Amino acid sequence: MSRQVLVIEDDDDIAQLVKxxxxGLSCDVRVINDGRAGLAEALAQPYDLLxxxxxxxxxxxxxxxRRLRSEQRYTPILMLTARSTELDRVLGLEMGADDYLTKPFSVLELVARVKALFRLVDVLVNPPADAPKAIEAKDLRIDIEKREVTVRRAPICLTAKEFQLLLHFAQNPGRVYSRSQLLDQVWGYSHSGYEHTVNSHINRLRAKIETDPNEPEYIQTVWGVGYKFRNASRD
Structure with missing residues (x-):
């Protein structure tokens, strides 16, 4: 069954290249060149990737x-940007993009990123049969089957990548991961220079699940190495 992909890109050459x-990945691709029309289309029907x-x-x-992430329906977003500053990239991630590519990009990298996003969604939709249905640590509860997160019983809205990152940590409490390991195991690719993507996602996760992001209870920094998940209920 083909995946439905919406491409919103005003450079027709790039749009047709992406299409x-x-x-070649068996995707049914629709291209829209205008932001307003693209937003209307993205809100009108579900897509497997934007x-x-x-x-x-x-x-x-x-x-x-921002508009899409304010909706209940989740759509993975791969952002394309001609801007090269880290601020622009971080802004895209802060608004809810799952990943980004800076123009000009190679078609091999584009395909690798798209495949990684599809794998991520497939894992979230079809978890292993023997996987636990929920993980609890102090006031944090991760319902794996429903893909829901609560802190002190209050629901927390996470993107698919944020959820997968948190779940990866929670399934391996106490284990320290470097940024490159997280890129490989959660994002599905290893590219030097993209470690700040991990930093941005962890900062966003902390802002959502921690009482004090500057003194995190769950996702802790191991200076000079990386990050680990502390299962607060077992400390």
Missing amino acids: LQLA VLDLMLPGVDGLEIC
Whole structure:
């Protein structure tokens, strides 16, 4: 069964290149060149993936991200940006993009990122049969089957990548992971120079689940090495 992909990109050459590459992954791709029309389409029906340019006429990619993440329905978002500053990349992640590519990008990297996002969603939708249904640590509860997270019984809204990152930590309490290990095991690829993607996601997770993100109870920094999950109920 083909996956439905929406590409919102005003550069027609890039849009057609993306469409061609994703067609090779058995994707049914629709291309829209205007931000306002693209947002309307993304809200009108579910897609398996949204490939989104940052700079668009009408409504920019950041606003589209923000609007989509305010909805209950989740759609994985791969953001494309011609800007090279870290601030622009972090802004995209802060608004809810799952990943990003900086133009110009190689088609091999594009395909690798898309495959990684599809694998991530597949794992979340179809967890292993022997996996526990929930993990609890102090006031934090992760319902794996329903893909829901609560802190002190209050629901926490996470993107698929944030959920997978938190689940990866919680399933391995006490184990220290470097940024490159997390890129490989959670994002599904290893590329030097993308470690700040891990930092941004961890900062967002802490802001959502920690009482005091500066003194985290759950996701702790191991200086000079990486991060670990402390199961507070067992300390």
